[in-house]
Amino acid sequence: MLPYRLTATQATALIARRELSCEELACSCLDRIEDRDPLVRAWAYVDRDKAIQKARALDNGSARGPLHGLPVGIKDIIATCDMPTSHNSPLYAGHQPSEDASCVAVIRSSGGIVLGKTETVEFASGGRTAPTRNPQDLLHTPGGSSSGSAAAVADMHVPLAIGTQTGGSVIRPAAFTGIYGFKPTHGLVSYAGARTVASSLDTIGWFARTAEDLLILAGSFRLPEAERPAPLAHIRIGICRGPMWAHTGSGARAAVDAAANRLADAGCAVKEIELAPGFDQLSDAAYQVAAWEARPAFLADCLRFGTQLSPVFHEKVEQAQRISSADAGRAYDVLAACRPAFDANFDTAGIDAILTPSAVGEAPEGLHETGDAILNTLWTALHTPCLAMPVGRGERGLPLGIQIIGQRFADVRLIHVATAIAPALGIAS
Amino acid sequence: MLPYRLTATQATALIARRELSCEELACSCLDRIEDRDPLVRAWAYVDRDKAIQKARALDNGSARGPLHGLPVGIKDIIATCDMPTSHNSPLYAGHQPSEDASCVAVIRSSGGIVLGKTETVEFASGGRTAPTRNPQDLLHTPGGSSSGSAAAVADMHVPLAIGTQTGGSVIRPAAFTGIYGFKPTHGLVSYAGARTVASSLDTIGWFARTAEDLLILAGSFRLPEAERPAPLAHIRIGICRGPMWAHTGSGARAAVDAAANRLADAGCAVKEIELAPGFDQLSDAAYQVAAWEARPAFLADCLRFGTQLSPVFHEKVEQAQRISSADAGRAYDVLAACRPAFDANFDTAGIDAILTPSAVGEAPEGLHETGDAILNTLWTALHTPCLAMPVGRGERGLPLGIQIIGQRFADVRLIHVATAIAPALGIAS
Numbered sequence: 076m077l078p079y080r081l082t083a084t085q086a087t088a089l090i091a092r093r094e095l096s097c098e099e100l101a102c103s104c105l106d107r108i109e110d111r112d113p114l115v116r117a118w119a120y121v122d123r124d125k126a127i128q129k130a131r132a133l134d135n136g137s138a139r140g141p142l143h144g145l146p147v148g149i150k151d152i153i154a155t156c157d158m159p160t161s162h163n164s165p166l167y168a169g170h171q172p173s174e175d176a177s178c179v180a181v182i183r184s185s186g187g188i189v190l191g192k193t194e195t196v197e198f199a200s201g202g203r204t205a206p207t208r209n210p211q212d213l214l215h216t217p218g219g220s221s222s223g224s225a226a227a228v229a230d231m232h233v234p235l236a237i238g239t240q241t242g243g244s245v246i247r248p249a250a251f252t253g254i255y256g257f258k259p260t261h262g263l264v265s266y267a268g269a270r271t272v273a274s275s276l277d278t279i280g281w282f283a284r285t286a287e288d289l290l291i292l293a294g295s296f297r298l299p300e301a302e303r304p305a306p307l308a309h310i311r312i313g314i315c316r317g318p319m320w321a322h323t324g325s326g327a328r329a330a331v332d333a334a335a336n337r338l339a340d341a342g343c344a345v346k347e348i349e350l351a352p353g354f355d356q357l358s359d360a361a362y363q364v365a366a367w368e369a370r371p372a373f374l375a376d377c378l379r380f381g382t383q384l385s386p387v388f389h390e391k392v393e394q395a396q397r398i399s400s401a402d403a404g405r406a407y408d409v410l411a412a413c414r415p416a417f418d419a420n421f422d423t424a425g426i427d428a429i430l431t432p433s434a435v436g437e438a439p440e441g442l443h444e445t446g447d448a449i450l451n452t453l454w455t456a457l458h459t460p461c462l463a464m465p466v467g468r469g470e471r472g473l474p475l476g477i478q479i480i481g482q483r484f485a486d487v488r489l490i491h492v493a494t495a496i497a498p499a500l501g502i503a504s
Numbered sequence: 505m506l507p508y509r510l511t512a513t514q515a516t517a518l519i520a521r522r523e524l525s526c527e528e529l530a531c532s533c534l535d536r537i538e539d540r541d542p543l544v545r546a547w548a549y550v551d552r553d554k555a556i557q558k559a560r561a562l563d564n565g566s567a568r569g570p571l572h573g574l575p576v577g578i579k580d581i582i583a584t585c586d587m588p589t590s591h592n593s594p595l596y597a598g599h600q601p602s603e604d605a606s607c608v609a610v611i612r613s614s615g616g617i618v619l620g621k622t623e624t625v626e627f628a629s630g631g632r633t634a635p636t637r638n639p640q641d642l643l644h645t646p647g648g649s650s651s652g653s654a655a656a657v658a659d660m661h662v663p664l665a666i667g668t669q670t671g672g673s674v675i676r677p678a679a680f681t682g683i684y685g686f687k688p689t690h691g692l693v694s695y696a697g698a699r700t701v702a703s704s705l706d707t708i709g710w711f712a713r714t715a716e717d718l719l720i721l722a723g724s725f726r727l728p729e730a731e732r733p734a735p736l737a738h739i740r741i742g743i744c745r746g747p748m749w750a751h752t753g754s755g756a757r758a759a760v761d762a763a764a765n766r767l768a769d770a771g772c773a774v775k776e777i778e779l780a781p782g783f784d785q786l787s788d789a790a791y792q793v794a795a796w797e798a799r800p801a802f803l804a805d806c807l808r809f810g811t812q813l814s815p816v817f818h819e820k821v822e823q824a825q826r827i828s829s830a831d832a833g834r835a836y837d838v839l840a841a842c843r844p845a846f847d848a849n850f851d852t853a854g855i856d857a858i859l860t861p862s863a864v865g866e867a868p869e870g871l872h873e874t875g876d877a878i879l880n881t882l883w884t885a886l887h888t889p890c891l892a893m894p895v896g897r898g899e900r901g902l903p904l905g906i907q908i909i910g911q912r913f914a915d916v917r918l919i920h921v922a923t924a925i926a927p928a929l930g931i932a933s
Contacts, residue, residue: 173602177700177804184807265800267700271606274691297803297821299829371694374726375606378613392726400728400913404847407912411840418833483836484829 078103082503083145083234083288090144097144101130101188104146108190108232114213116206117227119151120158121191129188140186141295147182148227148236151192152199152270153279155179158189162270163197163205166380176268178237178279178296185295190233193223196445198373199239200272202385204443211253211473215438218248219445221280225252228282235292236282240461241272241365243434243451245280249463250433250476251446257281257289257490260483261458264296273368275407276361276455285503286493289462293487301488305427307495308342313426315348315480318355322449324436330467330475331432334500338430341499348424351416353409358449360409361456367403370395410456414483417457421482428492433476437469454478460486462493466500507532511932512574512663512717519573526573530559530617533575537619537661543642545635546656548580549587550620558617569615570724576611577656577665580621581628581649581699582708584608587618591699592626592634595809605697607666607708607725614724619662622652625874627802628668629701631814633872640682640902644867647677648874650709654681657711664721665711669890670701670794672863672880674709678892679862679905680875686710686718686919689912690887693725702797704836705790705884714932715922718891722916730917734856736924737771742855744777744909747784751878753865759896759904760861763929767859770928777853780845782838787878789838790885796832799824839885843912846886850911857921862905866898883907889915891922895929 078086078100089095105123112118126146133144149155152162154172156179161167179189194205196219205222209215210230217226221238225248228236238245240258249256258280266277281292314335320328339345350357369391376384377392420426431454435447454461460481467475479496481489497504507515507529518524534552541547555575562573578584581591583601585608590596608618623634625648634651638644639659646655650667654677657665667674669687678685687709695706710721743764749757768774779786798820805813806821849855860883864876883890889910896904908925910918926933 171602173600175804177800180804180808184804262703262797263800265700265804266703267801267804271694271696274695297799297825299825299832301829368691370726371606371692372696375604375609375613375694375696379609396726396728400730403728404844404911404913408844411843414840415833415837482833484833 079107079231081234082285083283083291084285086145086234087143087291097130097133097188098127100144101126101146104190104233111230111232115208115210115226115230117193117223117230117232119161119192119194119223122158125157126188126190133186138186140184141291142182143186145187145235146190146233147187148191148193148224148233149179149189150221150224150238151195152239153179153237154268155189155192158192160192163195163203166383174268177265179268181296193227193236195223196220197385198270198272198388199241199244201387204445206442208442209252209438215440215473216251216442216445218251218438220244221248222445224282225249225254225256228284229254234284234288238280238282239269240278240280240455241276242455243448246451246461246463246478247434247446247448249282250474251438253465253474255283255286255289255465256463258455258461259298259486260460263298263484263486271372273365273372275368276365278455286490286497287504289490293490298486299484301485301491303491307499310492310495311344311426312338313346313348313420313424313429315350315429315431317350317431318358319450319453322435323432326469327432327434327436327475331430331477334466334477335430337499338496343496346424348420348426348429353416354413356409357413357453357456360406361452363398363402363406364410364456367395367398414457417459418482428479428481428489430477430479433463433478437471437473437475454480459483460489462489464493464497464500465502508536508660510663511714512712512720513714515574515663516572516720526559526562526617527556529573530555530575533619533662540659540661544637544639544655544659546622546652546659546661548590548621548623548652551587554586555617555619562615567615569613570720571611572615574616574664575619575662576616577620577622577653577662578608578618579650579653579667580624581668582608582666583697584618584621587621589621592624592632595812603697606694608697610725622656622665624651625649626814627699627701628670628673630816630820633874635871637871638681638867644869644902645680645871645874647680647867649673650677651874653711654678654683654685657713658683663713663717667709667711668698669707669709669884670705671884672877675880675890675892675907676863676875676877678711679903680867682894682903684712684715684718684894685892687884687890688727688915689889692727692913692915700801702794702801704797705794707884715919715926716933718919722919727915728913730914730920732920736928739921739924740773740855741767742775742777742849742853742858744779744858744860746779746860747787748879748882751864752861755898756861756863756865756904760859760906763895763906764859766928767925772925775853777849777855777858782845783842785838786842786882786885789835790881792827792831792835793839793885796824796827796835843886846888847911857908857910857918859906859908862892862907866900866902866904883909888912889918891918893922893926893929894931
């Protein structure tokens with residue numbers, strides 16, 4: 076197999092057996108980028124020489140971290156000390172941070188090789204969309220805001236990439252491009268050095284082509300260990316059609332139903348679960364908190380750059396100023412009350428994970444919209460881990476996707492559930 | 505009056521009337537630093553030339569922000585694009601960020617002049633303490649971790665300084681050095697570009713010598729507007745002896761009682777309020793959340809620097825790994841449930857602010873400990889605004905201090921309460 080096609084787990088095994096060098100893997104991925112990126116446009120910046128140099132150093136060195144030799148793409152709102160970080164903003168074109176973001180430092184210290192920076196929606200928030208195309212159909216968006224990270228993994232430029240999610244910016248592009256995406260519990264992975272959008276929601280997330288590959292990242296980031304769940308036949312899945320089901324297209328609904336049927340056939344217990352009545356307010360509260368937090372997130376650049384900064388961000392700050400403190404407080408309190416109530420579902424309903432659509436449907440056509448985050452925002456606001464699995468295709472032949480949701484802080488358990496159920500769903504685990 | 509002695513409000517008025525230039529003010533503060541800092545050691549870095557250059561530019565320019573010409577000190581865990589940011593860590597000695605932290609950008613865009621960086625406890629967290637002495641008595645600590653910012657304002661090197669609080673790192677040093685300190689509601693001021701210690705608690709805070717000066721900063725940071733409270737005679741104060749009263753020394757208790765009596769004499773309604781029973785668990789939960797969040801905060805540097813990094817921080821990560829996910833979840837839920845319950849006190853008890861000690865007593869002797877944060881951690885965990893007022897002296901003649909606590913997001917109202925009650929307490933408003 077050509078090295079660029081390897082998953083992280085496969086590459087790790089070959090490198091450990093010295094059947095593949097870090098340099099061969101890096102070069103293969105870089106060649107793939109050179110070949111494909113003129114079409115896909117996943118990358119804002121690639122540093123071929125630095126990557127090869129790092130790969131050689133790993134081949135010749137004795138250190139061996141959990142990401143040894145694995146090429147990684149980093150969303151371009153995340154600081155890198157040796158590559159520009161432009162946030163897809165003309166005001167930050169060529170901007171060179173002095174220091175790696177915390178998550179980049181963890182990846183590099185674990186042996187990962189940063190090949191470059193991946194395209195993003197401007198400040199992962201609004202304004203300019205990424206130039207990235209969906210590798211599944213170049214006329215369609217890969218979703219956003221982590222557009223380049225998703226496309227780079229889906230098109231096999233890298234086995235792993237890092238994105239961020241404040242609404243649905245990891246899970247949605249994972250679904251649209253047909254790969255795995257993972258948003259950890261809020262706060263478990265440091266956001267330091269990534270651009271703030273809404274601080275109580277912003278979360279670093281990951282893209283990979285298998286669930287096992289997500290486990291490698293979970294180990295690197297020292298996510299809390301968890302018992303493996305019971306074997307497949309004992310896994311209990313809750314179907315949450317949730318307050319957002321009405322927004323879901325027939326294809327996405329069919330994908331969830333098909334997945335539920337396959338899991339039931341494989342012996343899993345599958346049951347419908349209802350969210351408590353308070354959850355009706357959850358989405359509105361999440362949007363309100365995100366809107367409120369735009370003031371601290373964008374104030375500095377509004378003052379610093381004035382009219383040079385896109386009016387989109389000035390409007391965000393002004394919109395925040397129209398929210399009353401009392402309303403903001405109530406919105407925070409709705410989210411805070413829903414979080415433990417949601418977690419309790421797992422124990423009271425006796426389930427291991429909740430199954431729900433990743434996105435309302437297939438990737439829309441065109442690159443000027445990245446799709447609707449309405450099926451993601453509520454889970455992001457609940458701070459729970461969310462894991463996108465590439466299941467099903469819609470009527471246009473593009474990927475759909477399901478996501479499974481776990482209890483807060485039970486991130487590793489959720490990834491184990493994904494590895495266990497993937498074969499029953501007919502996809503790579 | 506010598507310019508360095510001016511409060512921010514006084515200096516602003518003189519500059520507006522052209523009776524004082526920004527350059528004269530900056531030079532006076534810089535001379536004061538040169539004169540006093542060999543003893544006080546508040547500053548990790550000062551850039552005289554850059555400050556004077558900036559002051560001249562302001563004198564000659566037409567732009568006029570709310571902090572026009574005001575000298576400011578910045579805690580040395582907060583990034584500055586033109587001065588090193590060392591975190592009081594030998595591993596970051598001379599480290600030069602490429603970009604201003606969000607709060608520094610706001611200050612500069614508002615016309616503030618950053619004179620330099622102020623000493624801090626290592627990573628605002630542990631390890632090395634600051635070399636800073638308490639200007640009130642050089643044998644005593646000024647408190648920490650924002651040691652230099654507090655001392656610089658107290659010793660009249662600058663009218664304003666920026667610190668951070670994760671436990672009690674603004675309010676306690678303000679109390680120990682006899683000045684005002686303010687910790688806004690969590691999340692209202694962007695923490696981006698400041699060193700993460702515990703992300704759900706980390707808050708940018710301010711030091712000043714009057715409450716009015718805090719209002720100038722509140723305007724710069726666009727904190728939500730609030731109605732001014734009723735005149736002094738209608739202000740309603742709750743005394744919260746709280747679960748931590750037992751830890752409070754007799755001097756600090758006497759300071760609270762004396763302040764309460766003075767306010768009652770001035771016509772304020774003063775009543776005791778009790779925290780609900782769930783609040784017993786609040787402090788333990790806050791410490792647990794802080795301990796848990798040390799893993800993402802310090803993991804990257806532990807991996808990157810290995811044994812070069814002080815074992816203090818490796819121990820923090822290891823300690824976090826011994827906390828179970830279930831216990832962490834419960835601790836988050838205790839805090840989340842207490843926040844709205846605490847806020848409701850203001851409405852149900854009909855009070856404008858809660859009065860409580862700032863610290864357990866006077867500043868301890870010596871520079872190797874910065875004092876106990878036990879009277880601060882619970883308020884920080886509640887995300888409420890806290891405002892330290894320099895009231896009273898202890899038996900050693902060192903400052904004590906009271907703090908007033910407001911509802912979340914009612915930050916500006918709390919500062920108005922401080923300006924209203926200060927004269928009754930016999931201190932500068």
